Each structure stands twice: as structure tokens, then as C-alpha cells.
Amino acid sequence: MKSVSITIDGKAVEVPADYTILQAAREAGISIPTLCHDERLEPFGACRVCVVKVEGARALLPACATPVSEGMRIWTDLEEVRRARRTVIELLLSDHPNDCMVCERSGSCELQDLAYEYGVREPRFQGERHTYEVLDDNPLIERDYNKCIVCGRCVRICREVQGVGVYDFINRGFDAIPGTPYGRSLPETPCEFCGQCVSTCPTGALVSIPYKGKGRAWQVTKVRTTCPYCGCGCQVDLHVRDGKVVGASSPVMVGPGQGNLCVKGRYGYEFIHHPDRLTRPMVRKGGELVEVSWDEALDEVAGRLKEIMEENGPDSVAFLCSARCTNEENYLLQKLARAVVGTNNVDHCARL
Amino acid sequence: MRIDSPAALERYCEEVKEKKAKYPYRVSVCGGTGCQAFNCLEVYEALVESIKENDLEEEVELKLTGCHGFCEMGPLMYFQPMGTFYAKVDPKDVNDIVVATILQEGEVEKYLYRDPVSGEKIHHREEIPFYKKQVRLLLGINHLIRPQVIDDYLALDGYKALAKVLFEMTPEEVIEAVERAGLRGRGGAGFPTARKWRICREAPSPDGIKYIICNADEGDPGAYMDRSLLEGNPHAVIEGMAIGAYAIGACEGYVYVRHEYPLALRNLLVALDQAREMNLLGKDIMGSGFDFDIKVAVGGGAFVCGEETALIASIEGKRGMPRPRPPYPAVKGLWGRPTNINNVETWENVPLIIRMGPEKFAEIGTENSKGTKIFSLVGKINNTGLVEVPMGITLREIIYDIGGGIPGNKAFKAVQTGGPSGGCIPAEHLDIQVDFESLQGIGSMMGSGGMIVMDENTCMVDIAKYFMKFLCEESCGKCVPCRVGTKRMLEILTKICDGEGTPEDLEALEVLAADIKAASLCALGGTAPNPVLTTLRYFRHEYEEHIYNKKCPAGVCPALITIKIDPEKCNGCGACAKVCPVNAISGEKKQPHVVDPELCIRCKVCMDRCRQEAIYAE
Numbered sequence A: 001m002k003s004v005s006i007t008i009d010g011k012a013v014e015v016p017a018d019y020t021i022l023q024a025a026r027e028a029g030i031s032i033p034t035l036c037h038d039e040r041l042e043p044f045g046a047c048r049v050c051v052v053k054v055e056g057a058r059a060l061l062p063a064c065a066t067p068v069s070e071g072m073r074i075w076t077d078l079e080e081v082r083r084a085r086r087t088v089i090e091l092l093l094s095d096h097p098n099d100c101m102v103c104e105r106s107g108s109c110e111l112q113d114l115a116y117e118y119g120v121r122e123p124r125f126q127g128e129r130h131t132y133e134v135l136d137d138n139p140l141i142e143r144d145y146n147k148c149i150v151c152g153r154c155v156r157i158c159r160e161v162q163g164v165g166v167y168d169f170i171n172r173g174f175d176a177i178p179g180t181p182y183g184r185s186l187p188e189t190p191c192e193f194c195g196q197c198v199s200t201c202p203t204g205a206l207v208s209i210p211y212k213g214k215g216r217a218w219q220v221t222k223v224r225t226t227c228p229y230c231g232c233g234c235q236v237d238l239h240v241r242d243g244k245v246v247g248a249s250s251p252v253m254v255g256p257g258q259g260n261l262c263v264k265g266r267y268g269y270e271f272i273h274h275p276d277r278l279t280r281p282m283v284r285k286g287g288e289l290v291e292v293s294w295d296e297a298l299d300e301v302a303g304r305l306k307e308i309m310e311e312n313g314p315d316s317v318a319f320l321c322s323a324r325c326t327n328e329e330n331y332l333l334q335k336l337a338r339a340v341v342g343t344n345n346v347d348h349c350a351r352l
Numbered sequence B: 001m002r003i004d005s006p007a008a009l010e011r012y013c014e015e016v017k018e019k020k021a022k023y024p025y026r027v028s029v030c031g032g033t034g035c036q037a038f039n040c041l042e043v044y045e046a047l048v049e050s051i052k053e054n055d056l057e058e059e060v061e062l063k064l065t066g067c068h069g070f071c072e073m074g075p076l077m078y079f080q081p082m083g084t085f086y087a088k089v090d091p092k093d094v095n096d097i098v099v100a101t102i103l104q105e106g107e108v109e110k111y112l113y114r115d116p117v118s119g120e121k122i123h124h125r126e127e128i129p130f131y132k133k134q135v136r137l138l139l140g141i142n143h144l145i146r147p148q149v150i151d152d153y154l155a156l157d158g159y160k161a162l163a164k165v166l167f168e169m170t171p172e173e174v175i176e177a178v179e180r181a182g183l184r185g186r187g188g189a190g191f192p193t194a195r196k197w198r199i200c201r202e203a204p205s206p207d208g209i210k211y212i213i214c215n216a217d218e219g220d221p222g223a224y225m226d227r228s229l230l231e232g233n234p235h236a237v238i239e240g241m242a243i244g245a246y247a248i249g250a251c252e253g254y255v256y257v258r259h260e261y262p263l264a265l266r267n268l269l270v271a272l273d274q275a276r277e278m279n280l281l282g283k284d285i286m287g288s289g290f291d292f293d294i295k296v297a298v299g300g301g302a303f304v305c306g307e308e309t310a311l312i313a314s315i316e317g318k319r320g321m322p323r324p325r326p327p328y329p330a331v332k333g334l335w336g337r338p339t340n341i342n343n344v345e346t347w348e349n350v351p352l353i354i355r356m357g358p359e360k361f362a363e364i365g366t367e368n369s370k371g372t373k374i375f376s377l378v379g380k381i382n383n384t385g386l387v388e389v390p391m392g393i394t395l396r397e398i399i400y401d402i403g404g405g406i407p408g409n410k411a412f413k414a415v416q417t418g419g420p421s422g423g424c425i426p427a428e429h430l431d432i433q434v435d436f437e438s439l440q441g442i443g444s445m446m447g448s449g450g451m452i453v454m455d456e457n458t459c460m461v462d463i464a465k466y467f468m469k470f471l472c473e474e475s476c477g478k479c480v481p482c483r484v485g486t487k488r489m490l491e492i493l494t495k496i497c498d499g500e501g502t503p504e505d506l507e508a509l510e511v512l513a514a515d516i517k518a519a520s521l522c523a524l525g526g527t528a529p530n531p532v533l534t535t536l537r538y539f540r541h542e543y544e545e546h547i548y549n550k551k552c553p554a555g556v557c558p559a560l561i562t563i564k565i566d567p568e569k570c571n572g573c574g575a576c577a578k579v580c581p582v583n584a585i586s587g588e589k590k591q592p593h594v595v596d597p598e599l600c601i602r603c604k605v606c607m608d609r610c611r612q613e614a615i616y617a618e
């Protein structure tokens, strides 16, 4: 890629020609606020908090959606820029509940962060506010459009990343809002409950029901792990509070999933602290399952396998592995089957 | 009949002309949407009947055409070669008119147009002040064209400009001609057409495909220039688009028409079929080897879908929402290919430029604005209708000479140009020249050609509120400044009109206006504050009256007025008391009546009823 020379806040930088102003600024260590931007998505240019001054342009331009061009001179911190951003934040807050106290997203809310940065307590402009019914028509995703800033990230991620297209904007002007066709509940749509929309929502408008009320950003420690459900290896941050997993998310632009997960990786963690969960090896003795040591359990399995093989030959044994295992684990299992036991009876659960 | 060479076209046009030359008379009835509202179709039927009855079928060529411009006067009949013009014709008198005008070579005085200013009856259409100062390069041929009959267009040398371009000019030469003519877009911003074409011509396309689009969305309230052009002369749009396609290197065009324009749509579809049938559109046009065809996309009527990127999204089947530019459509437009969009009127100017020559075209207008512009002149004005004027004409000439001034000898207050996102221009600027830069210089704009005249009884705060309401409702809701900002501005304006305005409200309006202008995504939001800004600039005292003195000087805002009866003028007829819905008026017979301000709901019904004009609002 060709590169172009531009200046940002007087600082000369050289960046690839296909960069946006936002990418160039971030690379130059200059921060520009955003709300409708998500690196996983195509630029949209809707919220207008990322506006900057470009010399020669009549109006302010959105940094997230404007490509750089040779010789561009950009100013990100002029009074007129800050003033426009401030007005945008005030306009958003003039139709937003003052709900941070109990809001799930407090502490990780992009709107709250901006209000904090720009010191907006009471917006100058007051007027009609929307009141929507909170939608919890399913066990996983709650939609509270009172907190929606109509950034369209949910609409776009569902279409662009997940390829499903559950939402689009409905209504016009002040009443524009994302919604499902004919206002159907999520289970009535093709929704896969991947939670991508929740992951991109900058506010508390979309919330994961299983993790609600269990701990906000500052109360949890994030522990990075690899999703146990399949071999893809998506990165997951388990949210841990008081030694318990109370939530999960995926770091954006990291690992194979780039911040996207499937329904299991996003929500399937109830088992971790479930009382029925097996945490020790057990062996059935006299019809009863009895807790034993790993050594005893493995000896039991090896002994019984050997018995069967001696009686009926190696092909009387089959090995069934799992798509939840990594390639390496699956490799080892078939090695055990072929080299140690001597059978080609190897299969895996995804074929069942 | 397939035309396979310029010579064949020439021959065919001559044949058509000869056929027409044998009629000594021609009667043209406007069949446009405006006149259809006045039952012009019945007039036309009566005309056909009468011609038959009087055995004039060989003598008179009949035309049911598109808009003649003077829609307010419909149904219209125009007799040629006499030039006699009849207005507001009643179908039952059509036969009398035919007999008097053609057989007796006279006229029917009753239906002659009466000039509201001088009160005189006028015989010839060209002498009517409304028509006299116009330069009707585009609209002037509407009365000769039956929109669904291609021969009528060919009789006027239609498609010869296309033949000339395809066989005698290179694409670059076409662009240069449009450049020398100085044509600028008629859809709003006045962007130089040739420059746009060149960018699109030079833009690389992944598979060589490029598109052109005709923007016939026309969403400004009260504007119908584009409808009348498309409805009345669809072939000129087709010819213009084919020329543009050749210049740009496009293989396919779209016309985006709103579904509220059924007649325009029907005429266009018929015209497209006829052009295809005659090989004037489609593969290997006139044997030139050039392929180009046009599809029609029907819009749902959202104002924002006139914005080019929203329009493209709409054609692609998506929600009509603008997207940030760059990339401009000329580089990345419909289905990701370079796409050139022009307005209907812009396209209609293209064949005209080729036909009359760019130099001749450029003689009309001002230094930087060439040719004519069509306006829809409406509001508090004597002659309303579509007017086509040379660029550079003054607002005063349009309003007083063509429009005949303000009815009822009321004072002119302001004129709104540029549609809902234009500005209100006060009397002090009446002598300004109408061109792109001058209008912008005083805070308004040319826009697509809406022109709303307001008189002394118009409240400027109320007007600003009206336009803001329109834009607030038409905002697509994508970006915050426009979605929430226009709503907040509307709320403040409503508050001021309701008498609850505070001095801080003026400040808030100014802050919002500046930031909405600076930070909105598309020009809908970017220009939405214009009516407020211009009224604040030119009529600030009216806002202040509302806020500080709780008065509406124009007597419009119901919360701020009192209805009174002038005892000097009132003759005590009691008519007002009878219509008052809340019985607020009382008085003895033949004695001056009075209004009880406690009861009165300021509906103004009584004002319309009083013949003495004794009732006033204060």
C-alpha cells in the first residue's frame, strides 16, 4: 500500500493511503472519541462524536469514516470541534435515562465515559424523551431501547459479521430505533443468540441476562482463556468476582474470533459452578458411583479395555473424540487408537 | 420503425413534420397533474367531441399535453396559430369556444385570462405578464408534445442531439461542450455538471460497468418542476441521459421516481418502450455501436431519498439512509460502481445544449450560472405556477412582473427559496440576482427551485417552525445532530410560538443551529437550520416580540394574539357571532359586536366570515 503524508494537530505523520483519519490518529497516539465505531465493522459515520476539522472542508468530518489523503491537515482538538462533540453528547443525554447507578454497563459504557470526559451533567437542551418497554423475550438478551443511542452497531454486526440480519432501523427521525421485523421477539427471528450485538453495543441498551447484576467492570477480574467448546480457539475473558465466574466476553480484534463468539462460548458457563458438575473421577462399584483417585480410575479403564481386546481383538474397541478438543488432542487420541490399541475405529462427535 | 442511422432519423423527422404541417390549426389542452385536479380531461373529451361534430378533424391537430406552467388557471386551452389562451375552461362551453375561435375566428371573452393587476382581459398567451418575462427553453415546448407520442418529440428534432453526439463527437468533446455551456446541477448544490461527468468517466470500475441516475425524487413541499418535465417531456430526459451515458461511458441508467408521481411514471415507461422500439435506446443505438438502456426505480416518497447516497441505497433495496462521502458516487456509487447522478432538469438541459450549441446556451444567465431555472412560484402571490427564468433575473422581477405581486395589496415580507432547507429572504434583498452564489451569499440557496412568497400576515417564527417540523419528520434518524438536534430546535420554536420562550432559547437555537450545520452527516441536517438562521438574521425582532412582549406581530400564533372587532367598521350584522364555535361574540343587532377574550379560542373563523373586515388579530 502506498503511503501518504498528513499532519494531525500539527504533527507530521506518514500512514498507508487506505487509512481513515481515526486509524492515522490512533497510530500517532492521538485519541479521538467514538461511539458508532467498532473495528469489526465497516465505517458508518452516524454518531458524529469523532468529528474533526480538516482544512479546506466546509463542515467537520467524521474521523472514523473519512479516508486520509495526501497533504491532509487535520485538527482534532480545536474549540469548534470540542464544542460540536459536546453538543452531540448533550443531545444524546437529552433523550437518555439518568440510570448509571443501576445500569449494567456503568464503568464500561462508552457514553458514560464521554459524558465524564466532556463534563456533561445536565444537558442544555431538554425536551421529549422516549419511553420504551424493556424487552426480555428470551433467557439471554435484554433490550432496553431507552438507553439506545441508535449507533447501529447491533444492526451492522448482526448483518456484516454474523450474516444473520435480525435487526434494521425502524421509524424515522427522532423515533428511529433498531428493531426486529414486525417487532417480533428474538426467538421469533433467525437470531442465533451469539451475543455479537451485545458485545458491540456501546451502552446498556443490550445486556446479557445471565450476567446481569453479577458484577460491573470494576468489580470483576478478567481472566483470559481459550473457549473450551470447540477447536477454533476463540479467546474468552472470563469475568471473575470473588472466585466465581460471573460473565464472559471476548477481546476485540484478538484471536481467531476477533471478539466474536457463538452462543456456547458467550453464554455456556452455567456448568462451571453447577452442583451436578463432575469434578472428580468416579467408578461404579456395586451399582453405585464412588469417588476414586485418578490413578485408580485410569487403571480401571485400561484394565477393562485390555480385557475386551484380549477377548475379542482390538477392533472390538472404538475411539470417539470431540470437536471440543484441539487438533493436538485429537491427534493424540487417534495415535492411541492406532499405535497402542491397533484399531482404525476412530470417529468424533460432530458426525453423530 | 427502427432507426439505424442518423440519415434515417433525419428522414423520419421530416416525414413527421410534413404530416403535422397539413393542419392549419392546433389546440393544446394541458393534461398535467395540476390541471387534472380541475377536470381538464373532461375539457379534452369535449374538445375531441366538438372537433368531430364540426367536422374539423382534418383541420385541427389536438394535443393533450404536459404542464403549461400556469397550473392555477387550469383547465387551459391554447389555440394556435392565433395564440388565443383560455383559462379555467368549463367542459360545457368547449364547443362554443371551438366554434367562436376557429370557425368564427373570434374569441370567447369570458374565458380569456384577466390580469389581476390591471384587471384587463388578455387575448394572446405571450402577452400575459406571467409568460412574458419567462424564457421557457425547457417548458416552452410542453404544449406541443403529447408525452406518450414519440412523433411529437421527433417533430421537434428530438434525438438529433443524440445522433450528433454518437456519430460526430467523442465522449471528451461532449463533456467539453457541457463545460463550455457552463451547466450546473439543478438538483440543489449547483455542482458543475461537466466536472462530475469527467470524474465519473475517469474513475476505474472493477468490471468496467458504470451507471448514471436521474434523480426525480423531488421531495420539497410545493415543488413540482421535475414532475412537470418528466410528465410533459419524458423523451428529453431519456435523450439527455443517453448523451450523458455516452460521455461518461455508462451502459445502464436508472430513473428514480417517487411513487406519488403516477402520471410521470406512466409517461416515462411508455416513452422508454417507444425509444427502445425505434432503436433510440438499447443495443447499438441508431447503428452507432453504443449500448445503453434505462431502468426505472420507484421510491417511497421519503425526502431524504433525494440525497444521492440515500437514493443509491434505496435502489439497492436498502433503507434510504445517506452514507458519508467520500467516496463520492462518481467514484463508488450504485452496486459499488462509478455512478453519476443528475437532476431531471439538469438532464433535460443536455440535449438543449447540444442542439443550440454551448456558446449560445452560455449567453443566457450570469458569469457563473448559465441557462434558465424553473421555479415553482407559490404562496401569497397573484400568479402561482411554474416559471422558467434566465439565471440572473432579480427576485423582484419574478415576484412582481411574473408573479403579479402580492394579492390584496398586502405588503411583501419574505420569500423562501431553496425549499425547506433554504432561507427566508427579506424585502431588502429583492433586487438580488437569482444565481447560485448570490442566493448563498444571503444565507439561502437555489435548491431545486421552490419559491414561497410570504406577505405581512406571515409570522416568521411560525414559518421557521413549519420548515423545522418538516425536516424533523423527514430526518432519516441516522446521525445524532439531525435526529435529536432538529427535534430540540422544533421544541424550542414551538415553545416560542406558544408564548413560553425565554431569552436563553434564542441562544440555544443559535448553538444548535451552528453545531447541527457543522456536524451532520448529510445536507438535510447540514442545511436544516437555514430557515431558523435566516429568520433570526432578518426578522430577529419578531422572535424578540414573541419572547419579551408575548406578542405575535403578524397575528398568527394563537397563544399570543387577541381577536378584536373594530367598532368603526362593524355594522352589527351578527354573521360572526353565528359561526363562532364557542359563542365568544356578542352584540345588539346593528350595533358593534365584541369578542370575549376569555372565551375566544382564536380560531379565526369569524375573521373569514366578516364582510366588513372589521375583525382583526393583535
Ligand SMILES: Cc1cc2nc3c(=O)[nH]c(=O)nc-3n(C[C@H](O)[C@H](O)[C@H](O)COP(=O)(O)O)c2cc1C
Pocket (backbone or CB within 6 Å): B184, B185, B186, B187, B188, B189, B190, B191, B193, B215, B216, B217, B218, B219, B220, B303, B304, B305, B306, B307, B308, B309, B341, B342, B343, B344, B346, B347, B448, B522, B523, B524
Ligand atoms: C435531503 C436532500 C434531498 C435532496 N432531494 C433532491 C431531489 O429531490 N432531487 C434532486 O435532483 N436532488 C436532490 N438532492 C440533491 C442530490 O443529492 C444531488 O446532489 C443531485 O441530484 C445532483 O444532481 P445535479 O448535479 O444535477 O444537481 C437532495 C439532497 C439532499 C441532501
Ligand code: SF4
Pocket (backbone or CB within 6 Å): A096, A097, A098, A099, A100, A101, A103, A104, A105, A106, A107, A109, A110, A111, A112, A147, A203, A204, A205
Ligand atoms: S447506558 Fe451508559 S450512560 Fe446510560 S445509564 Fe447505562 S451506564 Fe449510564
Ligand code: SF4
Pocket (backbone or CB within 6 Å): A141, A157, A158, A162, A164, A165, A166, A167, A190, A191, A192, A193, A194, A195, A196, A197, A198
Ligand atoms: S445475538 Fe447474534 S444473531 Fe442474535 S441479534 Fe445479536 S448478533 Fe444477531
Ligand code: SF4
Pocket (backbone or CB within 6 Å): A147, A148, A149, A150, A151, A152, A153, A154, A155, A178, A197, A200, A201, A202, A203, A205, A206
Ligand atoms: S442497541 Fe446498542 S448497539 Fe444497537 S443501536 Fe442501540 S446503542 Fe447501538
Ligand code: SF4
Pocket (backbone or CB within 6 Å): B304, B321, B322, B474, B475, B476, B477, B478, B479, B480, B482, B483, B520, B521, B522, B523, B524, B525, B526
Ligand atoms: S443529517 Fe439527518 S437525514 Fe442526513 S444522515 Fe443525518 S439524520 Fe439522516
Ligand code: SF4
Pocket (backbone or CB within 6 Å): B565, B569, B570, B571, B572, B573, B574, B575, B576, B577, B592, B593, B609, B610, B611, B612, B613, B614, B615
Ligand atoms: S361579521 Fe363583522 S360586521 Fe358583522 S357583526 Fe361581526 S364584526 Fe361586525
Ligand code: SF4
Pocket (backbone or CB within 6 Å): B563, B579, B580, B581, B582, B583, B584, B585, B595, B599, B600, B601, B602, B603, B604, B605, B606, B607
Ligand atoms: S376567533 Fe374563533 S373563537 Fe374567537 S371569536 Fe372568532 S370565531 Fe369565536
Ligand code: FES
Pocket (backbone or CB within 6 Å): A033, A034, A035, A036, A037, A044, A045, A046, A047, A048, A049, A050, A051, A062, A063, A064, A065
Ligand atoms: S465514531 Fe465516527 S461517526 Fe460515530
Ligand code: FES
Pocket (backbone or CB within 6 Å): B030, B031, B032, B033, B034, B035, B036, B066, B067, B068, B069, B070, B071, B072, B074, B076
Ligand atoms: S398542470 Fe396544467 S398548467 Fe401545470
